[in-house]
């Protein structure tokens with residue numbers, strides 16, 4: 001795992017400029033747990049603490065959306081209604 005990523009932050013910014021930090025590295029889930037990400041090598045990467053925090057803020061948006069969708073599904077199954085807001089973005093049955 002860490003051998004593959006070279007004991008180095010794997011974050012690549014604009015212009016293919018890869019972060020060169022080798023300290024404070026964290027394992028990062030490429031697909032967050034909340035979105036069905038698994039603890040597999042394919043879903044893990046190495047990020048420095050700075051980029052780990054940065055990517056986490058990006059993931060938070062996606063995670064927040066996933067939870068909102070889960071909530072709306074639970075709501076729909078309880079109410080058997082059709083929530084108007086969700087239906088526009090998320091077709092029924094998905």
Ligand SMILES: [Zn+2]
Nearest residue numbers: 009019048051
């Ligand atoms: Zn970094």
